[in-house]
Amino acid sequence: MAGLYLASQSPRRTELLTQVGIDHTVVSSSYEEPNEGYDSPIEMVKAQALGKARCAVGIPEGGIVLGADTIVVLDNEVLGKPQDEADARRMLERLSGRSHSVVTGVALLIKGDEVVFHNETKVYFKELAPFEIESYIASGEPMDKAGAYGIQGKGALWVEKIEGSYTNVVGLPVEHVYDELCKALGAK
Ligand SMILES: Cc1cn([C@H]2C[C@H](O)[C@@H](COP(=O)(O)OP(=O)(O)OP(=O)(O)O)O2)c(=O)[nH]c1=O
Numbered sequence: 001m002a003g004l005y006l007a008s009q010s011p012r013r014t015e016l017l018t019q020v021g022i023d024h025t026v027v028s029s030s031y032e033e034p035n036e037g038y039d040s041p042i043e044m045v046k047a048q049a050l051g052k053a054r055c056a057v058g059i060p061e062g063g064i065v066l067g068a069d070t071i072v073v074l075d076n077e078v079l080g081k082p083q084d085e086a087d088a089r090r091m092l093e094r095l096s097g098r099s100h101s102v103v104t105g106v107a108l109l110i111k112g113d114e115v116v117f118h119n120e121t122k123v124y125f126k127e128l129a130p131f132e133i134e135s136y137i138a139s140g141e142p143m144d145k146a147g148a149y150g151i152q153g154k155g156a157l158w159v160e161k162i163e164g165s166y167t168n169v170v171g172l173p174v175e176h177v178y179d180e181l182c183k184a185l186g187a188k
Helices: 012-018 041-053 085-095 130-138 155-157 166-170 174-185
Strands: 005-008 064-074 078-080 099-110 113-125 159-163
Touching: 005 041, 012 166, 012 174, 041 064, 041 099, 041 113, 064 085, 078 085, 078 166, 099 166, 099 174, 113 166, 113 174, 130 155, 130 159, 155 159
Parallel strands: 005 064
Antiparallel strands: 064 078, 064 099, 099 113, 113 159
16 A cells, blocks of 8 residues: 555644554645635535645655544534633633534545545533633643543543544544545455
């Protein structure tokens, strides 16, 4: 199989691919994310994933490129990474005691084709007490994560249940990516 190049600086995405044994090389992308001008959150994450993949740097001839983008959607509003601690507090207060969606857009550039898809997981949050939000923010965990939490970290304490892919919430739906890779390569 031609080599796979992951155009993402997210430590979670490379860990997930490694966990399931998908060999890959991490590369940078020169893409700058505009976050306005899209018809829907799903259109937005797919466009961002494609932009990241198309602007990947240093891909050899025949290399397969993977780009991804993850957001939290609440009442049709997009929550990306928090700007600062006050923003993280606002996000966590809004997520408390209700459900939201986590949507990851994925783009695969493979054999001259652009395969773009998304995956959506519904996440149900418990009620968060103010002291819990404050200690969570003080831990620093929310700051580089969409929706200001990490289900793979301390954020696991706030999750009552999920419907859909767990790895999608962490940043890359590896089972879905694997299926699309197999399909595109004619492997199954
Ligand atoms: C909801 C949630 C998000 N996240 C993370 C996954 C993504 O890394 C991040 C969303 O930011 P992204 O912009 O999707 O990705 P990134 O900036 O980390 O990496 P790159 O643009 O280089 O690909 O939020 C978690 O780690 N756990 C969670 O539970």
